[in-house]
Amino acid sequence: MTFDLVGLPALSRFTIDRQEPLRGDDERLQQLWPKSRVIVVDVRGRTLVSDRGTRVVDRPATEFGDQPPHTAVLLGEQDGVAHWAVPLPAEETEEAPAGRAWSYPELTDEPQWLDLRQSGATLDDTSAGLFTTAAALFQWHRIAKFCAKCGAPTTVEKSGWVRICSGCGREEYPRTDAAVICLVHDGADQVLVARGVEWPEGRFSVLAGFVEAGESLEACVAREILEEVGVTVHSVRYLGSQPWPFPRSLMIGFEAIADPTEPLRPAEGEIAEAKWVPRSLLREALKAPGTVPDLYMAGGASIAYRMLQSWAAEGD
Known part of the structure; x- marks a missing residue:
């Protein structure tokens, strides 16, 4: 589905x-x-x-x-x-309170x-x-205050959209790093979510990772899911994209299907835990955040939230 x-x-x-x-x-x-x-x-x-x-x-x-x-x-x-x-x-600038990323x-x-x-x-x-x-x-x-080629200082031009090297004249434009983000489901009523090692207990999201040099987006999806949780995916399909300036990513969203009976092997030092969640429980967690024990989902500003919300809405 x-x-x-x-x-x-x-x-x-x-x-x-x-x-x-x-x-x-x-x-x-x-x-x-x-x-x-x-x-x-x-x-x-x-x-x-x-x-x-x-x-x-x-x-x-x-x-x-x-x-x-x-x-x-x-x-x-x-x-x-x-x-x-x-x-x-x-x-x-006022100093940010502790835990700002989750505040x-x-x-x-x-x-x-x-x-x-x-x-x-x-x-x-x-x-x-x-x-x-x-x-x-x-x-x-x-x-981008210094040239990546010769190291000289750069100056701002064209209303903040170009930096020019004062040494070699090289032009540099705003950079975006491509990253894939994938909602993995079983083709029926279970979705795979994971928690990063630096995340608070109970906070989960879908899986994501940066595209490597010479790699297609679809290949990146398959590699990242295998590396992060140890499962193989198929039927990779594009969903949409979103800028994520933390610091300069473009999150490119996909869905993919995996076998929920395949053992999960969270990547040491990167993924604290991963688990399959039924659609009914995800709907409850999204509808009333904090009411489902150990299942607090990605924030509403993220494409991960929109992906989870959209998958959960199927069949309504």
């Missing part, structure tokens, strides 16, 4: 025009600047989110000067309004500093697209 995603993954949504030709049009950008809107992203990948996690807080561009700051990145344009993001300096604070109407894991599932389509793109770009800028 195959299935399709019930909707776009949370971070795959984007409603405004990215406007690639506009990025190098300094004259047009200067004309648009007075009416532009800007979001601020701190070094921990958080921005201000309000209205119970549904909207990113943007500010008039004029608060940042009479022209775009050199650190600003252009996110897109819509109806004559350009949307930008600027980074908040490290010294102005989901109560959402309020007042502005809150939240990251994409915490807010991606609740943001409206436009806000989700703007925040995801901004987070991805700033992650890239933080690791």
Whole structure:
């Protein structure tokens, strides 16, 4: 039994025009600047989110000067309004609480500093697209300050979408690492989930891994599942994709079928435990998180959540 995603993954949504030709049009950008809107992203990948996690807080561009700051990145344009993001300096960033990666604070109407894991599932389509793109770009800028070829410093061009080497003139563009993520099921009513060694007790998700050089996506799915839990899969089928800027992945989603009687062999040092879960139990865990002992699923901002939700909905 195959299935399709019930909707776009949370971070795959984007409603405004990215406007690639506009990025190098300094004259047009200067004309648009007075009416532009800007979001601020701190070094921990958080921005201000309000209205119970549904909207990113943007500010008039004029608060940042009479022209775009050199650190600003252009996110897109819509109806004559350009949307930008600027980074908040490290010294102005509040320290994150312990356990931040698994922290989901109560959402309020007042502005809150939240990251994409915490807010991606609740943001409206436009806000989700703007925040995801901004987070991805700033992650890239933080690791691309020097040329990979000659080591000289790089400078920012084209509204934050290109870095030019000051030594050899090499151009570098934002990088994305391809990773597969696969929901393995038995072709009937069981799904395979696993828990990473650094994850809290009871938290499970589907399996994922990075694509290696010279490897197809389908081959990567088969290799990663075999390496991580020791089972062989077949009937690999594409479902959808989602950017995941932690730090710069594109998660490419698949489903595959495996034999639930084949012994599970979690990879030492990588997978703490793996198990088959019936559809009925997964539905309960997704409907009321925390009510099923030892089965707390992936967060709503992830494509893993959308995959599990979609498979669980089959037969409703």
